[in-house]
Amino acid sequence: MTDAVLVYVGLIFGGILVAVVTALVAAGIVIVVQRFTDAARERHDGYVDAIGMVFAVVGVLYAIVLAFVVITVWDQMGSARQDSFTEATALVDVYAYAENVQDPARSEIQLLARSYAEQVIRDEWPAMQHHESVPLNGWNTLDRLREAVRGTGPHADASDATVDSYEAAMNALTTASEARTARATASTRGLPLVMWFLLVGGGLLTIAFAYLFDIAGLVSQLIFTVGLTVMVVLLLYAVYQLEYPFARGERIEADAFRFALARFAQLSG
Structure with a gap:
C-alpha cells in the first residue's frame, strides 16, 4: 500500500x-x-418548552458558526492545493523558456529550476507537515533563478516573439513567488x-x-x-x-513539484 x-x-x-x-x-x-x-x-410543566426555546437559539447559532468554519478550512485547503500547482507550473514555464536560450544561461536556469523543486520537496514539505515556517533557502534559489532569467533579456533588435517569451518567463517567476508566499502562509495558519x-x-x-x-x-x-x-x-x-493544509491526515502532498521534475526531464528529452 x-x-x-x-x-x-x-x-x-x-x-x-x-x-x-x-x-x-x-x-x-x-x-x-x-x-x-x-x-x-x-x-415542572414548562420544563420541555423552556429547554426547547434555549436549544433552538443555541443550536442555530452554533450551526452557523460551525458551518462557516468548515467551509473556511475546506476553501483554504483547496486554495493551498491550487497555489502549489500554480507555483510548480510557473517553474515549468521558466524551464521551458530556457530551452530556447543559449548555453551557459540555459544550463544555469534549468539547474536552478530543478534545484528549487528538489529543495521544496526535500526541505520545505517536511517542515510544512509539522506546520512550521518554510525555510528561507528556497527564496535564495528563486532569487538566483530570477537573476539568471533577467540576464537573458533581449537586445534592442530582438524579435517580438523573443521579447514576448522573455516577458512571459519573468511573469512566471512573479507568479511562482506569489504562490510560494501563499503556500508559506498557509502552512502555519491554523x-x-x-x-x-x-x-x-x-x-x-x-x-x-x-x-x-x-x-x-x-x-x-x-x-x-x-x-x-x-x-x-x-x-x-x-x-x-x-486546519493545516499541509499537515495532519488530510494533508496536501508535494505531487505538484514531483510533476514539475517529471516535466523537466520530458522537456530536456
Missing part, C-alpha cells in the same frame, strides 16, 4: 473510532441524565485559539441542552441525542484534520 492510501485508511479508521467512542459515551450520559432528571420533568474555544465550548453547550429534552421512550432519546453528539464531534474532527 502506498503512503497516500495508508494516510486515508488511517483517517477513515480514526473517524470511525471517534464516532464509536463518542456514541458509547453519549449513550451512557443519556441513561444517567434520564435517571436523575425524571423527577424534575414531572414537577484556527485561532479563541475559535477552537468557541467550537468546543459551543458544541458542549449545544449537546448539553439536547440531553435535557423529554422525548417519549429511551430509544428515541438515545437516537436523537447520540446522533446529534456524533455529528458535532465528527464535524470538529474534520475541522481538526483540515
Whole structure:
C-alpha cells in the first residue's frame, strides 16, 4: 500500500473510532441524565418548552458558526492545493523558456529550476507537515533563478516573439513567488485559539441542552441525542484534520513539484 492510501485508511479508521467512542459515551450520559432528571420533568410543566426555546437559539447559532468554519478550512485547503500547482507550473514555464536560450544561461536556469523543486520537496514539505515556517533557502534559489532569467533579456533588435517569451518567463517567476508566499502562509495558519474555544465550548453547550429534552421512550432519546453528539464531534474532527493544509491526515502532498521534475526531464528529452 502506498503512503497516500495508508494516510486515508488511517483517517477513515480514526473517524470511525471517534464516532464509536463518542456514541458509547453519549449513550451512557443519556441513561444517567434520564435517571436523575425524571423527577424534575414531572414537577415542572414548562420544563420541555423552556429547554426547547434555549436549544433552538443555541443550536442555530452554533450551526452557523460551525458551518462557516468548515467551509473556511475546506476553501483554504483547496486554495493551498491550487497555489502549489500554480507555483510548480510557473517553474515549468521558466524551464521551458530556457530551452530556447543559449548555453551557459540555459544550463544555469534549468539547474536552478530543478534545484528549487528538489529543495521544496526535500526541505520545505517536511517542515510544512509539522506546520512550521518554510525555510528561507528556497527564496535564495528563486532569487538566483530570477537573476539568471533577467540576464537573458533581449537586445534592442530582438524579435517580438523573443521579447514576448522573455516577458512571459519573468511573469512566471512573479507568479511562482506569489504562490510560494501563499503556500508559506498557509502552512502555519491554523484556527485561532479563541475559535477552537468557541467550537468546543459551543458544541458542549449545544449537546448539553439536547440531553435535557423529554422525548417519549429511551430509544428515541438515545437516537436523537447520540446522533446529534456524533455529528458535532465528527464535524470538529474534520475541522481538526483540515486546519493545516499541509499537515495532519488530510494533508496536501508535494505531487505538484514531483510533476514539475517529471516535466523537466520530458522537456530536456
